[in-house]
Amino acid sequence: MFKTAADARAFVRHFKQLVDPAKNREVVLCVPYTALWAVADEIKGSTLITLGAQNVHWEEKGAFTGEISASMLKEIGMKYVVVGHSERRQYFNETDATVNKRTLAAHASGLIPISCIGETLQEREANQTFKVLERQIREGLQGIPAPGQIVIAYEPVWAIGTGKTATPAQAQEAHAFIRKEYAKLYGDKAASAVRILYGGSVKPDNMATLMKEPDIDGGLVGGASLEHDAFAKIVLYDQATVAAK
Secondary structure (H helix, E strand, O other): OOOOHHHHHHHHHHHHHHHOOOOOOOEEEEOOHHHHHHHHHHOOOOOOEEEEEOOOOOOOOOOOOOOOOHHHHHHHOOOEEEEOOHHHHHHOOOOHHHHHHHHHHHHHHOOEEEEEEOOOHHHHHOOOHHHHHHHHHHHHOOOOOOOOOOEEEEOOHHHOOOOOOOOHHHHHHHHHHHHHHHHHHHOHHHHHHOEEEEOOOOOOOOHHHHHOOOOOOEEOOOHHHHOHHHHHHHHOOOOOOOOOO
16 A cells, blocks of 8 residues: 555656666566556556556455456456455455455456465464465465466565565475465466466565575565665666666
8 A cells, every 4th residue: 555646657657767678577566546547557568567456356346345346457457466465364354265256256357366375474383384375275276267377476474574584495495385286286287387476575685596496486576666776676686787767
């Protein structure tokens, strides 16, 4: 819940200049509903930046005050939508069942869901990490008709805003497990095709190290995405140094 529409426009204008030299990248900006139109306008013609929303309801329409349907998002030019983010689970009673309904609704509409999973600090310390991830995959990602057309984001909740940081090895271990469990549902081909993003305090100084791991396909960037210079450095983690503009 950051940035007005005017703030978002200013951010994107500067950010586009910084990441212009990016090669072989896809950047998805998942902004608040109120800024979607503004950002859609700013990124017109970009081959690098696409647009995503932060949530979607599973019904097409109805008496669901405060919710947004997939068709409403598609009209604005949405390509992606985040589903089941840790903060939605923590503060707004999101469950694996509702994550599944939102994921399927997004998929059916032609949106690409970025479905989030991950364990809390309490679950991690109780050695429940793999049990939690297995449940979230089995219950939250079941029934996807084209399982290669989805993005999974691993968010170790214990590494977000706690001062604790997952090592690249810990992140890789979790990602490898996720891919293996996804293969059990949908086969090796789908598991190979699915992109798995890491979302535990991604920053300019750890992105390159994380991306060396074989099962980490990208980053779900939180606080570091609010500053265009820092976010651009993450996007260009193995390319030319970002110059101030």
